[in-house]
Amino acid sequence: MSSSRITIKDIARHLGVHHATVSRALRGDVRISASMRQLVTDYAQKQGYAVNQNALNLRNMSRNEIALVVPNISHYTFSYFIGKMSDLANNAGYVVSVFQSKERAEIEKQIIDTLIKNRVAGVIASISKSTLDGIAFQKLIDFGIPLVFFDRVCSDVEVPTVTTDNFSAALTGVRYLFQKGYRRIAHITGPAHVNVFRDRQLGYRHGLRECGLDYSGEIVFAQEFHLTDGQKALDQLLANATKPDAVFCDSFVLSAGVVGRCKALSISIPADLAVLSIANDPFSALIDPPQTILEQPLDAIGQSAFDLLIKAIDTKVIRSNEHCTHPIRLIERKSV
Amino acid sequence: MSSSRITIKDIARHLGVHHATVSRALRGDVRISASMRQLVTDYAQKQGYAVNQNALNLRNMSRNEIALVVPNISHYTFSYFIGKMSDLANNAGYVVSVFQSKERAEIEKQIIDTLIKNRVAGVIASISKSTLDGIAFQKLIDFGIPLVFFDRVCSDVEVPTVTTDNFSAALTGVRYLFQKGYRRIAHITGPAHVNVFRDRQLGYRHGLRECGLDYSGEIVFAQEFHLTDGQKALDQLLANATKPDAVFCDSFVLSAGVVGRCKALSISIPADLAVLSIANDPFSALIDPPQTILEQPLDAIGQSAFDLLIKAIDTKVIRSNEHCTHPIRLIERKSV
DNA sequence: CTGTTAGCGCATTCAA
DNA sequence: TTGAATGCGCTAACAG
Numbered sequence: 001m002s003s004s005r006i007t008i009k010d011i012a013r014h015l016g017v018h019h020a021t022v023s024r025a026l027r028g029d030v031r032i033s034a035s036m037r038q039l040v041t042d043y044a045q046k047q048g049y050a051v052n053q054n055a056l057n058l059r060n061m062s063r064n065e066i067a068l069v070v071p072n073i074s075h076y077t078f079s080y081f082i083g084k085m086s087d088l089a090n091n092a093g094y095v096v097s098v099f100q101s102k103e104r105a106e107i108e109k110q111i112i113d114t115l116i117k118n119r120v121a122g123v124i125a126s127i128s129k130s131t132l133d134g135i136a137f138q139k140l141i142d143f144g145i146p147l148v149f150f151d152r153v154c155s156d157v158e159v160p161t162v163t164t165d166n167f168s169a170a171l172t173g174v175r176y177l178f179q180k181g182y183r184r185i186a187h188i189t190g191p192a193h194v195n196v197f198r199d200r201q202l203g204y205r206h207g208l209r210e211c212g213l214d215y216s217g218e219i220v221f222a223q224e225f226h227l228t229d230g231q232k233a234l235d236q237l238l239a240n241a242t243k244p245d246a247v248f249c250d251s252f253v254l255s256a257g258v259v260g261r262c263k264a265l266s267i268s269i270p271a272d273l274a275v276l277s278i279a280n281d282p283f284s285a286l287i288d289p290p291q292t293i294l295e296q297p298l299d300a301i302g303q304s305a306f307d308l309l310i311k312a313i314d315t316k317v318i319r320s321n322e323h324c325t326h327p328i329r330l331i332e333r334k335s336v
Numbered sequence: 337m338s339s340s341r342i343t344i345k346d347i348a349r350h351l352g353v354h355h356a357t358v359s360r361a362l363r364g365d366v367r368i369s370a371s372m373r374q375l376v377t378d379y380a381q382k383q384g385y386a387v388n389q390n391a392l393n394l395r396n397m398s399r400n401e402i403a404l405v406v407p408n409i410s411h412y413t414f415s416y417f418i419g420k421m422s423d424l425a426n427n428a429g430y431v432v433s434v435f436q437s438k439e440r441a442e443i444e445k446q447i448i449d450t451l452i453k454n455r456v457a458g459v460i461a462s463i464s465k466s467t468l469d470g471i472a473f474q475k476l477i478d479f480g481i482p483l484v485f486f487d488r489v490c491s492d493v494e495v496p497t498v499t500t501d502n503f504s505a506a507l508t509g510v511r512y513l514f515q516k517g518y519r520r521i522a523h524i525t526g527p528a529h530v531n532v533f534r535d536r537q538l539g540y541r542h543g544l545r546e547c548g549l550d551y552s553g554e555i556v557f558a559q560e561f562h563l564t565d566g567q568k569a570l571d572q573l574l575a576n577a578t579k580p581d582a583v584f585c586d587s588f589v590l591s592a593g594v595v596g597r598c599k600a601l602s603i604s605i606p607a608d609l610a611v612l613s614i615a616n617d618p619f620s621a622l623i624d625p626p627q628t629i630l631e632q633p634l635d636a637i638g639q640s641a642f643d644l645l646i647k648a649i650d651t652k653v654i655r656s657n658e659h660c661t662h663p664i665r666l667i668e669r670k671s672v
Numbered sequence: 673c674t675g676t677t678a679g680c681g682c683a684t685t686c687a688a
Numbered sequence: 689t690t691g692a693a694t695g696c697g698c699t700a701a702c703a704g
Contacts, residue, residue: 005397005480007697018675023699033673048478053453054393055697058680061341063390065433073422079415086409086436095450097401097433100422111426117389118431142384144341227618256622281619282563286592288624343681354691359683369689391681394696 006047015039026051057119065095066309067115069108069125071152072224073100076252076281077298078126081150084302085124092310094121101128103224109136115145122146122309127154129191129223141319146312150305151296152196160308160322164278164296166199167206169328173248173276173294174207180336182246182274186217188233188258189250190225200250200278217244230257238265245273246336252279252293259287259335274336278328289334297326342385351375362387393455402430402645403451405444405461407488408560409436412588412617413634414462417486420638421460428646430457437464439560445472451481458482458645463490465527465559477655482648486641488532496644496658500614500632502535503542505664509584509612509630510543516672518582518610522553524569524594525586526561536586536614553580566593574601581609582672588615588629595623595671610672614664625670633662 008026012019017036025032025040026049032040057063066089070078082098089096097120101108105128115123116139123140125147134154140147141159150162170187177185187204190197201218208216217240219233230253237244249255255277259269267273269289277284277291280298284291304324312318344362348355353372361368361376362385368376393399402425406414418434425432433456437444441464451459452475459476461483470490476483477495486498506523513521523540526533537554544552553576555569566589573580585591591613595605603609605625612628613620620627640660648654 009697019697020676020699021674023697024674027699031673036673048475050449050452050479052394052455052697054390054399054455055680056699057390058388058394058682058696059698059700061680073419074412074415076410076412076415079410079412079418082415082418082434083409083436086434087438090435090447090450095433095454096435097431098418098422099426099432100419102423113386114426114431116386119388119390139384143386227622256619260622283592283617283619283623286563286596286623287619345681355681356683356692357690359681360690363683367689372689388681391696392683394680394698395682395684397696 006044006049007052008049011040011044011047011049015043061119062121063119064093065097065118065120067118067120067123068096068098069101069111069115069123070098071101071103071126071128073098077151077296080280080298081302084299085306088302088306101131103128103130105131105136112136112139115140116143120145122148122313124148124150124305124309126150126152127194128152129194132193144318146309146318148305148309148312150301152194155195158319158321160312160320160324162301162304162308162324162326163195164301165325165327166196167203169278169294170200170203170248171207171210172328172330173278174204174211176330177246177248177274177276177336178207178211178213180274182336183213184215184217184242184244185213185246185248186219186237186244187248187250188219188221188230188254190221192220197250204248215242215244225251225253227253227257227260230254230259231261232257234258234261247273247275249275249277252277252281252284252291255279255284255291255335256287259289259291263288270334270336276336285333292333292336293331294328295331296328300326342380342383343388344385347376347380347383347385351379397455398457399455400430401454401456402432403454403456403459404432404434405437405447405451405459406434407437407439407462407464409434413487413632416616416634417638420635421642424638424642437467439464439466441467441472448472448475451476452479456481458484458649460484460486460641460645462486462488463530464488465530468529480654482645482654484641484645484648486637488530491531494655494657496648496656496660498637498640498644498660498662499531500637500664501661502532503539505614505630506536506539506584507543507546508539508664508666509614510540510547512666513582513584513610513612513672514543514547514549516610518672519549520551520553520578520580521549521582521584522551522555522573522580523584523586524555524557524566524590526557528556533586540584551578551580553583561587561589563589563593563596566590566595567597568593570594570597583609583611585611585613588613588617588620588627591615591620591627591671592623595625595627599624606670606672612672621669628669628672629667630664631667632664636662
């Protein structure tokens with residue numbers, strides 16, 4: 001074990017000086033003589049001294065840690081976001097810890113308690129599909145911990161948010177499909193109490209009206225998105241009297257499920273059915289056919305969320321109604 | 337801001353008792369009278385008291401944090417692993433922090449310094465492709481911080497490791513391709529100084545010899561795996577005098593790149609070329625054609641790594657040569 | 673230029 | 689059953 005864990009007191013004792021002197025020397029305080037600084041740093045180096053961040057945290061009443069709370073770490077959107085956030089945070093001297101709610105509000109609650117106990121410097125979160133209100137997150141605010149929502153937000157908590165323009169995205173999607181000649185456009189989406197899905201549903205319906213379409217196939221899921229959900233949704237839509245000629249999916253996983261089911265049913269894309277989805281996953285370009293998507297700008301979203309959080313941490317202004325919205329970009333490939 | 341951040345001293349003052357009493361009451365110490373316990377917990381609850389984990393960390397000389405160090409957070413293998421590890425760790429009362437080396441050894445070094453400063457309870461790591469030795473990781477051991485390697489390991493650091501049986505995987509892959517009638521089997525892999533790729537290269541060559549094959553196409557990459565790397569590798573192989581009739585890829589990203597290139601070149605899979613890869617990504621089943629893969633048991637690997645780390649933390653036995661190897665499973669689909 | 677003192681929040685040992 | 693005193697490692701205010 002080589003009882004490392006040398007402290008400044010150990011160094012002080014060895015050098016016959018006070019530990020405050022060591023502390024100052026190690027931080028390059030100019031009031032300490034150059035020779036003493038050299039002596040201390042050399043010895044510290046040799047002994048493998050490393051400052052105890054826990055002690056600093058206690059003393060400073062804060063931790064150099066930013067926590068990320070997401071529904072599912074291994075979904076591409078979130079894992080990419082985590083990676084981006086890690087880079088930004090590490091460069092700014094923060095450590096990033098991650099938590100997944102697994103789409104369950106009660107797990108979110110536990111996570112929030114942990115974050116409060118740990119006195120994290122700030123939190124960036126995207127809520128679970130089963131989260132109906134912001135009461136749990138409000139606890140963070142009441143405790144003085146800055147919070148920024150991204151993508152999926154709680155509108156009843158007064159904090160900065162970073163979202164994509166979901167209404168416009170769906171509207172753009174419907175317009176694009178209409179322009180390409182599709183007239184029976186279905187929408188596979190999530191529960192309307194989550195802003196992301198609600199806004200897209202509004203955009204979808206607005207688009208239908210605007211284009212003068214009367215067909216409306218909208219399927220809403222309560223919980224997680226799996227490949228099988230996309231498949232089931234398609235089956236449901238095909239069971240209707242009038243079948244859709246296009247589906248607009250709120251997630252790449254759903255559209256991938258639809259594509260898989262089409263293959264099994266020998267439905268040709270885009271000849272028989274167009275598939276358009278809001279997505280980020282690079283595999284959207286690799287499946288057959290390559291998917292036309294509405295791409296969320298993940299890097300920009302990550303940067304905005306980070307900036308807003310750091311601002312809140314630095315200024316100590318937590319409550320805010322700063323809402324940052326990013327546009328979505330249409331990437332034309334072969335599925336429409 | 338509602339200056340929360342109530343401490344036991346605040347509670348003690350309000351209740352006219354000593355803060356040690358409050359501390360004991362809050363933890364349900366039976367030596368404190370039931371009435372006092374009730375009084376304290378009620379008031380603490382009402383005031384939104386939450387124990388300061390930083391103070392506990394300092395006092396206990398350890399932090400309830402497990403750190404994960406991976407080359408790239410957003411690669412499916414790693415993001416899935418992070419998710420799995422998060423669940424296990426959170427259930428055991430730990431917080432998980434994540435760091436990505438971005439395949440760069442110098443970033444790994446910085447990360448390790450941070451981990452030491454933070455006095456994390458333990459570290460689970462998979463090394464970057466540019467890491468040539470374990471000197472940086474040895475610092476953790478010297479500092480008394482338990483370390484477990486998974487997947488990509490440093491053999492010169494004496495700690496527990498969890499890997500897949502890479503040699504057997506490649507051997508199985510070559511045998512399978514041979515059995516299916518392929519005779520010119522190429523291998524797209526990574527730098528041999530990383531155990532994962534070295535072992536697979538050994539298994540590949542062993543398989544060729546065993547099957548009496550003389551064709552050998554082996555392409556090694558120095559750095560990151562991107563889709564374009566798979567494409568480039570295929571081009572290289574096709575430029576050879578004798579073209580391969582099968583490629584064995586060390587990563588799904590590479591095989592996806594190969595598949596994409598085949599599509600562009602109108603090479604039919606598996607008629608003209610078989611593609612077999614070591615993979616986990618669920619999209620391997622969704623691309624066209626669905627990929628035959630050798631699947632790593634990520635859940636089992638995660639569980640083993642976690643168990644080994646907890647054991648090291650609990651027993652304080654850090655140095656160990658416990659090496660846990662998991663078998664790989666062949667999943668037959670349509671690409672061979 | 674360096675030492676002294678105090679305190680961050682908490683749990684624990686020793687007293688009472 | 690409760691109180692008092694101590695210290696985890698570190699920094700900062702104050703003193704000299």
